[in-house]
Amino acid sequence: MVLLAALALLAASTTVLGDATARGSEAACKQFSPSNIQDVALTAATYFPANARVDITNVFSSINTTDLPAFCRVELKITTNATAGSYAITEVWLPDAWNGRTLTVGNGGLGGGVTVSDLGGVAVPQGFAGISTNTGHNSTSGDGSWGGPHNDNAIVDWGWRAVHLSVVAGKEIAKQYYRQAPKRSYYAGCSTGGRQGLKEIQIFPDSFDGIVVGSPANWMSHLQPWSVHMSLNVLPANSLCFIPQSTWDNVIGPEVMRQCDALDGLLDGIINDPRACSFRPEALTCTPGQNMSTCLTEDQIGALHRIFADYYEADQTYIFGGYQPGGEKAYATGLVGNPPFPLPQDWFRFFVLNDTQWTQDEYNASIITLGEQLNPGQSDAITPNLTAFADAPHNGKVLHYVGWADQLISPGNSVHYYETVHAFARANTSLAVDDFYRLFPVPGMNHCGVRRMLRSNADVGGQAANAFGAVMQPQPLSHDAEHNILAALLRWVEDGVAPSAIVGVKYKNDVPSDGVAFTRPICKYPSTVRFRGGDPSSAKSFFCA
Numbered sequence: 001m002v003l004l005a006a007l008a009l010l011a012a013s014t015t016v017l018g019d020a021t022a023r024g025s026e027a028a029c030k031q032f033s034p035s036n037i038q039d040v041a042l043t044a045a046t047y048f049p050a051n052a053r054v055d056i057t058n059v060f061s062s063i064n065t066t067d068l069p070a071f072c073r074v075e076l077k078i079t080t081n082a083t084a085g086s087y088a089i090t091e092v093w094l095p096d097a098w099n100g101r102t103l104t105v106g107n108g109g110l111g112g113g114v115t116v117s118d119l120g121g122v123a124v125p126q127g128f129a130g131i132s133t134n135t136g137h138n139s140t141s142g143d144g145s146w147g148g149p150h151n152d153n154a155i156v157d158w159g160w161r162a163v164h165l166s167v168v169a170g171k172e173i174a175k176q177y178y179r180q181a182p183k184r185s186y187y188a189g190c191s192t193g194g195r196q197g198l199k200e201i202q203i204f205p206d207s208f209d210g211i212v213v214g215s216p217a218n219w220m221s222h223l224q225p226w227s228v229h230m231s232l233n234v235l236p237a238n239s240l241c242f243i244p245q246s247t248w249d250n251v252i253g254p255e256v257m258r259q260c261d262a263l264d265g266l267l268d269g270i271i272n273d274p275r276a277c278s279f280r281p282e283a284l285t286c287t288p289g290q291n292m293s294t295c296l297t298e299d300q301i302g303a304l305h306r307i308f309a310d311y312y313e314a315d316q317t318y319i320f321g322g323y324q325p326g327g328e329k330a331y332a333t334g335l336v337g338n339p340p341f342p343l344p345q346d347w348f349r350f351f352v353l354n355d356t357q358w359t360q361d362e363y364n365a366s367i368i369t370l371g372e373q374l375n376p377g378q379s380d381a382i383t384p385n386l387t388a389f390a391d392a393p394h395n396g397k398v399l400h401y402v403g404w405a406d407q408l409i410s411p412g413n414s415v416h417y418y419e420t421v422h423a424f425a426r427a428n429t430s431l432a433v434d435d436f437y438r439l440f441p442v443p444g445m446n447h448c449g450v451r452r453m454l455r456s457n458a459d460v461g462g463q464a465a466n467a468f469g470a471v472m473q474p475q476p477l478s479h480d481a482e483h484n485i486l487a488a489l490l491r492w493v494e495d496g497v498a499p500s501a502i503v504g505v506k507y508k509n510d511v512p513s514d515g516v517a518f519t520r521p522i523c524k525y526p527s528t529v530r531f532r533g534g535d536p537s538s539a540k541s542f543f544c545a
């Protein structure tokens with residue numbers, strides 16, 4: 001009886017009151033049984049009342065909180081290739097108080113696991129029906145051993161297929177659960193998550209109305225050799241080029257600030273426009289008798305020039321951007337650390353060369369072309385032609401951000417993709433890119449703005465306004481469109497108001513309950529943030545120009 005009453009209520013709210021009031025409920029969750037979704041099987045539907053403990057962990061992501069509104073956690077098994085028996089694990093989190101939209105969230109690195117942290121951290125609190133997949137396998141973000149050799153279906157699932165099938169299934173699940181089709185569909189992801197969002201709009205332009213993508217790993221076939229190249233600039237650790245963490249922290253970092261920080265008019269440890277500064281490590285050259293841990297050798301200076309330069313092959317083919325000055329603490333623990341980030345070696349071992357013993361010491365530039373031609377799982381997402389997504393009648397929107405101090409994927413990659421979209425549109429279309437795609441570089445921010453990233457205990461969120469409503473970040477100062485990039489995207493798609501700046505916040509210790517350290521505008525590329533005067537901890541003291 002209770003069930004029937006709840007169903008009647010659901011039906012009534014849908015038909016009588018319209019889309020603002022399509023709701024979920026405990027009864028709807030407990031009896032939820034989706035029908036006729038090909039290749040999709042429900043494995044569980046679990047109701048979490050408001051403020052219940054949500055304590056979920058998988059090998060890639062975890063959440064443990066009691067501050068979520070009521071929602072229904074639907075777990076699915078999606079067959080991705082029936083012949084091979086391959087499948088993805090996907091979850092759809094359906095809040096009782098639905099905002100009528102879906103939000104798909106992405107993954108990271110080569111990781112496999114539903115991103116429960118962003119389903120609970122971003123989607124459900126804002127009323128979205130959240131969708132996330134394990135991408136077809138289970139692993140941590142730096143581990144590529146699941147790829148093979150020759151686990152081709154798993155690689156394709158990770159490359160694009162699991163996300164696509166999950167978006168299609170997730171929208172249908174939301175429609176059946178709320179008895180009303182979602183009115184809009186959005187996406188948010190960073191790193192591999194950025195790549196996944198770009199890939200989906202490039203090959204399935206109708207999937208999303210708008211996407212927020214951060215520091216996309218969208219050129220895997222160039223990113224991985226660049227990563228190896230960056231490590232080899234300083235490794236092995238007993239070589240003369242090696243630069244220890246203490247030298248990055250105490251010698252290089254302070255000198256970068258001495259040379260570059262004041263150029264934007266404010267000495268605050270944040271370089272607003274790192275490309276305006278050409279850092280000269282020679283200023284740190286050791287003089288005879290000088291304590292070697294306070295200066296640099298010729299070999300270390302040579303390494304720094306390569307680290308801060310764009311990477312070209314011998315024939316001048318552009319491979320990837322370099323590091324930008326301003327993130328030195330993280331650079332020691334990023335790609336150039338000891339040991340280096342394991343992902344690039346796994347990429348070549350299990351995805352490209354099929355040689356489980358290969359080490360990055362064997363690297364040579366001929367394998368760049370090999371990886372590019374193979375393009376494992378069709379994971380490169382570099383087409384500059386976004387016409388089908390961006391043009392009428394679809395009118396899709398892209399908001400793209402990247403930290404100028406990204407230590408895992410050069411911010412130059414984001415600028416490069418953005419420029420190729422512009423060049424393509426100029427040459428081949430009458431579209432104005434600014435009408436559908438805007439880039440927001442974040443001064444001083446490391447990879448995705450995440451506080452604790454990958455393998456280091458160091459604070460690598462960066463000395464930056466690194467919280468503005470994107471995935472993996474501390475919560476934004478407010479959920480309005482001024483402070484929350486996701487709300488800015490909704491306003492652009494639904495109300496036609498495009499953002500030209502987002503106000504980010506830096507929390508003390510990157511912990512919101514510790515209080516606000518400062519707020520700062522993040523400006524639309526190619527404009528940069530300028531100091532107007534006044535209190536440097538207030539965004540109001542800055543403008544974009």
Ligand SMILES: *[C@@H]1O[C@H](CO)[C@@H](O)[C@H](O)[C@H]1NC(C)=O
Nearest residue numbers: 053054055056057063064065
């Ligand atoms: C989640 O937090 C609760 C309360 O602090 C704790 O009892 C529980 O062990 C935590 N779960 C995990 C997996 O750490």
Ligand SMILES: *[C@@H]1O[C@H](CO)[C@@H](O)[C@H](O)[C@H]1NC(C)=O
Nearest residue numbers: 081082083084085152153156
């Ligand atoms: C499905 O897997 C089989 C067996 O590995 C393979 O031959 C086939 O090409 C795959 N199909 C698709 C569409 O990926």
Ligand SMILES: *[C@@H]1O[C@H](CO)[C@@H](O)[C@H](O)[C@H]1NC(C)=O
Nearest residue numbers: 058087088089134136137138
């Ligand atoms: C991944 O983990 C899930 C949940 O534990 C499990 O059901 C699934 O079989 C695993 N997938 C693979 C490919 O091993």
Ligand SMILES: *[C@@H]1O[C@H](CO)[C@@H](O)[C@H](O)[C@H]1NC(C)=O
Nearest residue numbers: 149150151152351352353354
């Ligand atoms: C590695 O295996 C894949 C198929 O799994 C194949 O396409 C590729 O050519 C192989 N790589 C090399 C270097 O042979």
Ligand SMILES: *[C@@H]1O[C@H](CO)[C@@H](O)[C@H](O)[C@H]1NC(C)=O
Nearest residue numbers: 246250290291292293294295
């Ligand atoms: C060299 O400098 C380092 C770092 O400042 C310091 O710890 C060390 O004691 C110095 N060594 C000598 C011989 O002065």
Ligand SMILES: *[C@@H]1O[C@H](CO)[C@@H](O)[C@H](O)[C@H]1NC(C)=O
Nearest residue numbers: 353358362363364365366367
């Ligand atoms: C480059 O590396 C590949 C893979 O390890 C190897 O097969 C090839 O012989 C190398 N080429 C040169 C010129 O060293």
Ligand SMILES: *[C@@H]1O[C@H](CO)[C@@H](O)[C@H](O)[C@H]1NC(C)=O
Nearest residue numbers: 385386387388389427428429
């Ligand atoms: C760009 O993509 C659109 C839509 O897929 C296609 O119609 C068009 O031919 C492409 N433009 C060029 C120049 O390749």
Ligand SMILES: *[C@@H]1O[C@H](CO)[C@@H](O)[C@H](O)[C@H]1NC(C)=O
Nearest residue numbers: 384385420423424425427428
């Ligand atoms: C214009 O489109 C053609 C055909 O797709 C492509 O080859 C060319 O690179 C595009 N131009 C630019 C500048 O991207």
